[in-house]
Amino acid sequence: MIYLDNAATTFPKPQSVYRLWQRAMSVYGANPGRSGHAFSARTAEAVYKSREICADFFDADAENTVFTLNCTTALNFAIKGLARRGCHFVMSDIEHNAVSRPVYAAAKEFGGSVTIFETTRDNEQTVDNAERAITPRTTALVCTAASNVIGLRNPLKELAELCKRKNICFIVDAAQGGGVLPLKLSDGINIICAAGHKGLYGPMGTGLMLTDGKYPLRTIIEGGTGSASESLVQPDFMPDRFESGTINTAAVIALGAGVEFVKNRGTEAVYNHEIRLCERFCEGAKKLGKVRLYNEITPENHGLYSPVVSFNIDGLNSVEGAEILSSHGFYMRGGLHCAPLAHKKIDTIDGGTIRFSPSVFNNEKEVNLLLRTLSDISSKQT
Numbered sequence: 001m002i003y004l005d006n007a008a009t010t011f012p013k014p015q016s017v018y019r020l021w022q023r024a025m026s027v028y029g030a031n032p033g034r035s036g037h038a039f040s041a042r043t044a045e046a047v048y049k050s051r052e053i054c055a056d057f058f059d060a061d062a063e064n065t066v067f068t069l070n071c072t073t074a075l076n077f078a079i080k081g082l083a084r085r086g087c088h089f090v091m092s093d094i095e096h097n098a099v100s101r102p103v104y105a106a107a108k109e110f111g112g113s114v115t116i117f118e119t120t121r122d123n124e125q126t127v128d129n130a131e132r133a134i135t136p137r138t139t140a141l142v143c144t145a146a147s148n149v150i151g152l153r154n155p156l157k158e159l160a161e162l163c164k165r166k167n168i169c170f171i172v173d174a175a176q177g178g179g180v181l182p183l184k185l186s187d188g189i190n191i192i193c194a195a196g197h198k199g200l201y202g203p204m205g206t207g208l209m210l211t212d213g214k215y216p217l218r219t220i221i222e223g224g225t226g227s228a229s230e231s232l233v234q235p236d237f238m239p240d241r242f243e244s245g246t247i248n249t250a251a252v253i254a255l256g257a258g259v260e261f262v263k264n265r266g267t268e269a270v271y272n273h274e275i276r277l278c279e280r281f282c283e284g285a286k287k288l289g290k291v292r293l294y295n296e297i298t299p300e301n302h303g304l305y306s307p308v309v310s311f312n313i314d315g316l317n318s319v320e321g322a323e324i325l326s327s328h329g330f331y332m333r334g335g336l337h338c339a340p341l342a343h344k345k346i347d348t349i350d351g352g353t354i355r356f357s358p359s360v361f362n363n364e365k366e367v368n369l370l371l372r373t374l375s376d377i378s379s380k381q382t
Contacts, residue, residue, distance in 0.1 A: 002366045003331045007148050007176060007308050007357035009197045009204055014261040021203055021254035028253055031246055033226035043249060050256030051239070054200075057259050058192055059184040060210040066239040067208065067252050071175040072098040074193035074209035077242055078171050079142060080106050081217025087112035087139040090130065092119045092154060094147040094342040099173050103142060112139075116341070119147075121304050123155035131162055140169035140215075145177025146306035149342035149353065150295040151278075153181065153306055160188030169215045176306055178208075179262045180271050185212050199270070200262060202255030205248045213238070221245075270360055274307035277358040277367050281309055284371035290314040290378035294346045294353055310346070310353035313374065315381030318352040325354070328373050332356060 003011050024046065030037070032044035048062070055065040068074040075098050079089070083106035091103055093116050107114050115133040119126050130141060141163050146153045156172060163170035171191045177183050179199025183192060189212075196206025211217070222234040223244030235241050262270060278297040285291045294310040313321040322334030335352040336343050343349045358367075 001329050001331065002362075002369065004356055004358055004362065004366075004370070005331050005333050006359040006362075007198070007337075007355060008333055010199065010201050010359045012361055013201050013203070014258065016257040016261055017201060017203070017254050020257040021250055024250035024253040028249065032249055034224075034246070046253045047247070047249060050253050050259075053256040053259050053263075054208055055210065057263055058178075058194075058208075058210050059186040060192070060212070063238050064211045064213050065208065066210070066242040067206065067247050067255075068242075069205055069248065070197075070207040071173065071193050071195035072207070074207045075099055075142075075171070075173055076102045076220060077209050077217065078191045078193055078211075079103055079140070080220045082140050082169055082171075082215060083107075083110050083112065084139065085110050085112075086137060088135060088137040089114050090117060090133045090138055090141045091115075092117055092126075092130075092143040093345055094119050094149070094152055094154075095142075095144055095339070096148055096173065096175065096342075097338045097340070098175065099142050099144065100341060119152060119154060119345075121152070121301070123158060126155055127158045127162055130159060131166075134162075134166050134168065138166065138168050140171055142171040142173070144173040144175070145181055145183060146308070147339070147342050148176045148308060149310050149337050149339050149355065150346060151176075151297070151305040151308035151310075152295065153177075153304055156183070156189065157187050163190070164188055176308065179259075179267065180274065180306055182267055185210060190214055196251070196255045196258070200255065201258035203248075203251035203258075205251045206255045209242065211238075217242075219244075265360065271307065273360055274358050274362075275302045275305070277362055277364065278302070278305070278307045278309050278356070280364055280367050281356055281371070284368070285311060285374065288371070288375055288378055290381055291374055294348065307358060309356040310348070311356065312348075312351070312353055313378050313381060318348075318354050321354050321377075324377055325370075325373065328377075330370055330373060 028043040030039040117129040117133040174194040178194035196202035225240040318334035
């Protein structure tokens with residue numbers, strides 16, 4: 001088995017994550033922050049350690065670091081938490097449905113509106129397009145760090161400067177950037193929403209919302225937090241305000257080990273390894289003739305991309321192609337990848353694409369094996 005579907009979730013995880021995850025199930029099995037006994041306190045300490053690790057990684061304060069079920073939940077907290085009557089959201093044309101659906105839902109609920117700006121491989125042009133989309137009513141600009149379909153990166157620092165100048169909130173969907181691209185609140189981002197189980201190498205069922213605290217957010221879920229229990233009103237302090245109910249305790253603790261793995265290896269080293277594999281894949285696939293690349297990553301342009309490549313095999317739709325590759329032991333995702341806007345942009349909305357997305361645990365030998373298999377498959381297509 002050669003797993004190349006890491007944009008969906010990374011696999012395998014580092015051994016340190018497996019070890020801590022298993023240990024947490026037995027050693028940290030109490031409900032954190034809900035009881036006064038030593039078992040609960042020990043579990044709460046382990047959760048807080050993981051919170052500090054995650055906060056430090058993104059230059060956030062621990063109290064403003066919220067554990068969520070996934071990146072989608074974090075984005076819903078941020079987007080809907082900002083929504084007010086007549087709100088206006090700006091987003092890019094490569095967004096995942098984790099951004100576009102809550103943005104449109106919030107706009108519909110509050111009588112607001114949405115403007116989509118065009119992304120390009122010219123960062124200055126992309127920022128200009130975003131600026132033209134902003135109006136005096138704009139509530140927030142929400143965008144992905146990088147497309148989960150074509151890997152195109154948004155110029156986050158420049159967009160952060162734009163949002164600061166326009167005095168609007170800047171929310172970044174870091175599902176495809178966390179752990180791979182340099183992402184910090186100190187770069188001017190107001191809210192980072194991240195998936196714990198992708199580039200941060202944590203277990204599934206983990207996500208993060210990290211905020212600089214500048215923009216207060218209303219809650220969309222209320223409940224027991226283990227704090228201010230005498231009140232029928234949701235606490236107004238962080239992170240309790242957004243952590244109603246019991247968190248995914250063992251997975252959250254293990255997430256800290258995943259983040260430490262990335263930190264010790266170095267985000268730049270992770271990116272360089274994965275982007276080189278994408279370069280090798282594109283170099284080989286381009287020579288096959290019957291394989292179409294939708295974002296060709298090269299040594300000259302790789303700074304524009306995250307390590308994701310979309311392709312198709314002539315004569316096969318993306319699902320058929322992915323199924324044939326799966327039968328040969330190569331696991332990749334075919335379809336629309338929950339990102340119809342990106343597929344409309346590259347004119348693949350009707351059939352989707354197959355997505356190549358490596359991790360630190362893949363290597364060039366595996367890519368070469370994939371290319372040989374693609375050569376065999378494509379040669380049989382008329």
